[in-house]
Amino acid sequence: MTEIERHDYDVLVIGAGGAGLRAAIEARERGLRTAIVCKSLFGKAHTVMAEGGCAAAMGNVNEHDSWQVHFRDTMRGGKFLNNWRMAELHAKEAPDRVWELETYGALFDRTADGRISQRHFGGHTYPRLAHVGDRTGLELLRTMQQRIVALQQADHAATGDYEARLRVFAECTVTELLTDPAGAGGHAPIAGAFGYWRESGRHVLFSAPAVVLATGGIGKSFQVTSNSWEYTGDGHALALRAGASLVDMEFVQFHPTGMVWPPSVKGILVTEGVRGDGGVLRNSDGDRFMFGYVPDVFKGQYAQTEDEADRWYDDQENNRRTPDLLPRDEVARAINTEVKEGRGSPHGGVYLDIASRMPAEEIKRRLPSMYHQFKELADVDITAEPMEVGPTCHYVMGGIEVDPDTGQSRVPGLFAAGECAGGMHGSNRLGGNSLSDLLVFGRRAGLGAADYVTGLERRPAIREADVETAAAMTLAPFEAHPAAAGENPYTLHADLQRVMNDLVGIIRTEAEMVAALDRLAELRARVHDVVVEGHRQYNPGWHLALDLRNMLMVSEAVASSALLRTESRGGHTREDHPGLDPQWRHRVLVTHCVDASEAGAGAVVPRTAVEAAERVPMRADLLALFDLPELEKYYTAPELAGHPGRGSRQGGTP
Amino acid sequence: MSYKGRFRVWRGDAAGGALADYTVEVNDGEVVLDVLHRLQATQAPDLAVRWNCKAGKCGSCSAEINGRPRLLCMTRMSVFAPTDVVTVTPMRTFPVLRDLVTDVSFNYAKAREVPSFTPPADLAPGEYRMAQVDVERSQEFRKCIECFLCQDTCHVVRDHDENKEAFAGPRFLMRIAELEMHPLDVADRVPAAQDEHGLGRCNITKCCTEVCPEGIKITDNALIPMKERVADRRYDPLVWLGRTISRRRD
Numbered sequence: 001m002t003e004i005e006r007h008d009y010d011v012l013v014i015g016a017g018g019a020g021l022r023a024a025i026e027a028r029e030r031g032l033r034t035a036i037v038c039k040s041l042f043g044k045a046h047t048v049m050a051e052g053g054c055a056a057a058m059g060n061v062n063e064h065d066s067w068q069v070h071f072r073d074t075m076r077g078g079k080f081l082n083n084w085r086m087a088e089l090h091a092k093e094a095p096d097r098v099w100e101l102e103t104y105g106a107l108f109d110r111t112a113d114g115r116i117s118q119r120h121f122g123g124h125t126y127p128r129l130a131h132v133g134d135r136t137g138l139e140l141l142r143t144m145q146q147r148i149v150a151l152q153q154a155d156h157a158a159t160g161d162y163e164a165r166l167r168v169f170a171e172c173t174v175t176e177l178l179t180d181p182a183g184a185g186g187h188a189p190i191a192g193a194f195g196y197w198r199e200s201g202r203h204v205l206f207s208a209p210a211v212v213l214a215t216g217g218i219g220k221s222f223q224v225t226s227n228s229w230e231y232t233g234d235g236h237a238l239a240l241r242a243g244a245s246l247v248d249m250e251f252v253q254f255h256p257t258g259m260v261w262p263p264s265v266k267g268i269l270v271t272e273g274v275r276g277d278g279g280v281l282r283n284s285d286g287d288r289f290m291f292g293y294v295p296d297v298f299k300g301q302y303a304q305t306e307d308e309a310d311r312w313y314d315d316q317e318n319n320r321r322t323p324d325l326l327p328r329d330e331v332a333r334a335i336n337t338e339v340k341e342g343r344g345s346p347h348g349g350v351y352l353d354i355a356s357r358m359p360a361e362e363i364k365r366r367l368p369s370m371y372h373q374f375k376e377l378a379d380v381d382i383t384a385e386p387m388e389v390g391p392t393c394h395y396v397m398g399g400i401e402v403d404p405d406t407g408q409s410r411v412p413g414l415f416a417a418g419e420c421a422g423g424m425h426g427s428n429r430l431g432g433n434s435l436s437d438l439l440v441f442g443r444r445a446g447l448g449a450a451d452y453v454t455g456l457e458r459r460p461a462i463r464e465a466d467v468e469t470a471a472a473m474t475l476a477p478f479e480a481h482p483a484a485a486g487e488n489p490y491t492l493h494a495d496l497q498r499v500m501n502d503l504v505g506i507i508r509t510e511a512e513m514v515a516a517l518d519r520l521a522e523l524r525a526r527v528h529d530v531v532v533e534g535h536r537q538y539n540p541g542w543h544l545a546l547d548l549r550n551m552l553m554v555s556e557a558v559a560s561s562a563l564l565r566t567e568s569r570g571g572h573t574r575e576d577h578p579g580l581d582p583q584w585r586h587r588v589l590v591t592h593c594v595d596a597s598e599a600g601a602g603a604v605v606p607r608t609a610v611e612a613a614e615r616v617p618m619r620a621d622l623l624a625l626f627d628l629p630e631l632e633k634y635y636t637a638p639e640l641a642g643h644p645g646r647g648s649r650q651g652g653t654p
Numbered sequence: 655m656s657y658k659g660r661f662r663v664w665r666g667d668a669a670g671g672a673l674a675d676y677t678v679e680v681n682d683g684e685v686v687l688d689v690l691h692r693l694q695a696t697q698a699p700d701l702a703v704r705w706n707c708k709a710g711k712c713g714s715c716s717a718e719i720n721g722r723p724r725l726l727c728m729t730r731m732s733v734f735a736p737t738d739v740v741t742v743t744p745m746r747t748f749p750v751l752r753d754l755v756t757d758v759s760f761n762y763a764k765a766r767e768v769p770s771f772t773p774p775a776d777l778a779p780g781e782y783r784m785a786q787v788d789v790e791r792s793q794e795f796r797k798c799i800e801c802f803l804c805q806d807t808c809h810v811v812r813d814h815d816e817n818k819e820a821f822a823g824p825r826f827l828m829r830i831a832e833l834e835m836h837p838l839d840v841a842d843r844v845p846a847a848q849d850e851h852g853l854g855r856c857n858i859t860k861c862c863t864e865v866c867p868e869g870i871k872i873t874d875n876a877l878i879p880m881k882e883r884v885a886d887r888r889y890d891p892l893v894w895l896g897r898t899i900s901r902r903r904d
Contacts, residue, residue: 029795040704040706040712040714044706044712046706048712049707049709049711050710078879096779096780099782105833107789107792107836109789110784110789111792114784114785115783117786138711142798149770156766199752199755228706228707228708229706264684265682265685265708268708268709269709362693369711376710376728377710378683488695488699490695491695492700533698533699535700536754538702538755539702540699540702540703
């Protein structure tokens, strides 16, 4: 076996999106030698596609905003399934994380008095999203990329080497995490990671006592998605194989407004900012149909007439918000129903109208990317005609189970942040809460990893046998198969996307989940026979073949979890169980790898299993932030026995 | 509507290569990247193409289409006639790795040479105040998706590898302009723009502006104002006098 390229770091961050970069900045600033490994070039991560903004209760536009209001909105958006500690930390720390970006050089849009401007978004009580037109994600990612360059410049000034303490390994894919079974009692701790350079196909081994997973989501397992090719659930699958657990995998967010035409751009995101800034949804009859879709749990919180909704944009104190800005799960289901009942647009969506709502110049100023995107890709001038939009797979709420304060998973030394971590968003994420999520928990994971490494007595060791197993796994697709059995990775991928799209989409049934699991079993068998042509140098067919392992594991986790949860909530709608069930609110579905001890060995795609567990009850002071009547829509009576409202109702004083 | 499109795609690596001919299905509403993906899935599974978002936001899929620097994902097939031969080649200014993928590390090296944002010492986080009209100048440049098409097209380096050492290219000269126009930045990069980053080599032919997929007016709004700042500094008689006197004192 040829000698493998080896590197030693204190902290290895996998993924160079917002969460990964923020984690790396933190670890490096704490004095640790840090590496970032990413599948694409530095600065191309999926974060650049976030459009609308970053939610933080700074109160710049409406002074009534506070962390408590943001916390409440987040919990409501997630239908009270969120890890409340994460939602609390997120709401409290988001403003500091945004202001910190300004010290790195970020330039957000401004208010008249020169502060950071904030815009309306679905589910947020007050205008709360810091933004830069409709390219906020690009601003965040570029700002942190440039902060990393600044840190490298400081290292260069001190040592003569830009990469002395912080290095980016771009176009490099990690295929396996390595643990040390001889580590301290309990779970085998992280010892490093194994991967390959995309450019050369050569293997590379990282020895690191702490790994931060920041790999984003899973959307590439679905046919219609707003996600880029990178979103193959790598972090989710790597964590499972290393022995960590996932939570809430049944909750997948379908963004209500993706492009629906032309076919080649189907799924590309149309920012919620269009509705936040005044755009409205209409069906083929021209009706603003969202007024008919306000669910019981939100009754009284949204406008009931178009007049009131329109007045709300200028006067939020005396009017209620438009139902066009209900949380995303509600809007996606409404659009789905409109289309199904025959009131859709010619290409199977509905209309999103901003053209009739404001002057052309105003639209171009506020939504330049959307104007550009429709003009270039669909030949539609959004200042003159409505857009056609429909739901698209956008975000996975489920992810790696982590400690809220440190981001550490069940595996010592394995941390996760951003979309690949689970819990923060409950059953449905509010728009704008992902950019703030990745800042808050990226920093916390970097900090958690730094503290963990500093406190280690012994550096976990990599087993050479594990390295050889991992290397053999990556090369298997090049091995000769009987010609008849050779599977094309592109065909397998397309088949997987069809299964997930048709059977595990927005609306689900038991029969469909069972069928999906059968189909996934067939695909798991077929992936053994994948054959790739050519050699190891920049070979996309080979890259896809390796990514398929992860996609199949994660898809099984989604379908199995969706089968078990017999209710409808947020990003999980069961046609055969249409209502919210309070008995499901306090339960969490946990996915783990069936043979975690043999992680990576044997099966190409290890099996997963899902079990229900109890959620930790919300701390009393946080529960008291909600009125009892609202909580009663979600909670069982015994869970609310300690609520102060309950005490007063019974005549006592809390 | 669907037709068989004729494509010529450069295949090869650092050692050499050639254009390969393909006939491939083209459907209504598709972009060039869609067709290359179909080529991968059906005829050339190991065809190397760098891409990410397929929405014109990440700047990964830069290449040259019929000799013009373009994003593969933002070039619609409808701009060609069904009988046209579409030729796709890698960016010429950067070394080829494989097929349409080039080594763009030049750009990352140049990015490191520009001194970063330097915040004012007396402002705490949260205290920054800037007017919208003042941030808009730099915001235009921050729309940059780093596709490096401006770097690819710029004749200072396009066929002149020997100039790369002393020339940051439009993208990073614009980065200097962005920081210089940042309302709160306190560093001075004007002398270095001319002396270290090669601003003087730019003779404002606007090729970079023409290929920018974000429509940033690189030449008019970034490069020319930077040249003016350099000129103000060098040729302002009062500044010249002050510098001469201080030099004599040394």
